[in-house]
Amino acid sequence: MRILILLLLMVVAGAGALAWDYQRFLDTPANVAENKVFTVPSGASLRRVGQDLAEAGIIENAHYWEAYGRMEGQAQSLRAGEYLLTPDLTPPALLALFVQGRTLQYSLTIPEGWNFRQMMRAIAAHEHIENTLEPDDYDSVMERLGKPDAHPEGWFFPDTYLFPRGTTDMDFLRRAHERMERALASSWEARQEDLPLESPYEALILASIVEKETGRAAERPMVAAVFVERLRRGMRLQTDPTVIYGIEHFDGRIRRRDLRLDTPYNTYTRDGLPPTPIALPGAAALEAVANPADSRALFFVSRGDGSHHFSETYREHRQAVIKYQLGGDASRYGR
Template identity: 75%
Template sequence: MRRLLLVVLLLPLIIAGWLAWDYHRFLHTPVNLAEATEFQVPAGASLRRVGQELAAAGIISKPHYWEIHGRLSEQDQGIRAGEYLIHPGLTPEDLLALFIRGRTIQYSLTIPEGWTFLQMMRAISAHEKIRNTLAEDEYMNVMAHLGRPGEHPEGWFFPDTYLFPRYTTDMDILRIAHQRMRQELARAWENRAEDLPLKDEYEALIMASIVEKETGRADERTLVSAVFNERLRRGMRLQTDPTVIYGIENFDGRIRRRDLRADNPYNTYTRDGLPPTPIALPGAAALHAAVNPAESRALFFVSRGDGSHHFSTTYQEHRRAVIQYQLGGDASRYGR
């Protein structure tokens, strides 16, 4: 009888001890995976639901232990939705910490410097991990969605590589890129040189977009900027091909004489001053160069054909450079 009574008294302690051991073992035993596996935590999912889905996927074996651990550690309300990569070495305890920190799988989108707004929008639309909310016919109204109705979207998005979780929307990316551009532009304008012929930040953005399209060489950006700023200061037309190209619908890669003569708001051969909007998305270096031109008297430049340019202070010098670098040294072929 005493033995039976002893067993009855000790049995709950034995069961409790075994449960505590089993619970501890569950929390610290790596999950049942042979290789890294993606797992989606749905938006608004409870601790219990996530545990059940982990069990259904064969990742954990005892979802009730999972739920108990979350409640005991007071982490039952902090799980973040998203797509996670679960590695074989993680334990259930690690999993909960992973979901609480929200370390989701990150995807990337690279927007190169010098792309146009439409090139950027098409890349966003084509990205399989971005959720598109804008139809193509809504692209030009995107600034209204950003709280700036009536503004032209060209130039207002900073080119960079952006990381984001799956199901991020196109507007989420655009908001981030737009805010970055406003910050970078404000920084450049605040640190601008004195006596610029540019009236405000927007004109600086337009100038930066032209600099971005005219040269990809870091050592030439401020020289290109010097030419265009000096031309503005003297009342000379900018006469820059990238603005002409921007104004041509369905540009085929070749500028013809008729293109230089066809008047439109972006043709800086026929119009004075800056074009009405930027012509591309300028990077930080172009923004800086636009408002900090080099100390140079150059008014002209021409491509050498190797990615660099020859800068000239007089038209006569420029004419000779054009003959040398673009017409093969044959003055009889010089046409403009």
């Protein structure tokens, strides 16, 4: 009888010690001296992740880890990816991190006004984006997005994007394209009445021109107003960025012969809008086109400080050009 009691006491003591050790395991922060990147492989089981954590010295006991995960009902809930581990994470916090999928995020900024090729080169050069497209294989992008007849220029929203390692170029492009679709639809829905634009795509084209003409947010509605008024009156847009876009090998300097070179994008030689956007417009440019300023200005010229002078008449515009572009020398006008 005494032996049985003794054995029972030993079992109870052992169970108590095991319970104490298990609770100590749960309460002990991970063995991470400083922030550490840990990868949960795709398809990895709870047991495999526990073993990897133990082998890396991050946790002490893989068995306790697996037991805790199963008791929490999370054996099949771990999400693959890279995770940033911090010294304060306990095993339950680690499990929550992996279950919630709070993976390490990388970033890529696509600036407003970039064109499609600039964006594609930045995506291809990013070390954490997986390239599935062949170099310069731009023709297949819209086809993969389910729009084989669409020109890709302008259809991707410029912004800073966060994503985990292993994101593919098409994942990135699909996300940016869907953002642009939503932004364009929203601005078009809230547009002014009687705009001389027949479709959201025409608004996208004009927004890309506005984006390239000024970097000042406050001026975009005025620049949009000039182009809208010109379209209403049947005047050519006569905007240099469209000419530049149509030059195959632009060397950074626009010349008079360039303005006379007839291409589908030369708004000095062609009426109306160019056939496609010329850049990636941001939300402010889309909004400016949908709701341009209340102005009848037909001209604008750079003041040389990033801002522009707007004029309703050619006479006023000529004076502004002489003042801001020709240093006050009227004899140089028209040369």
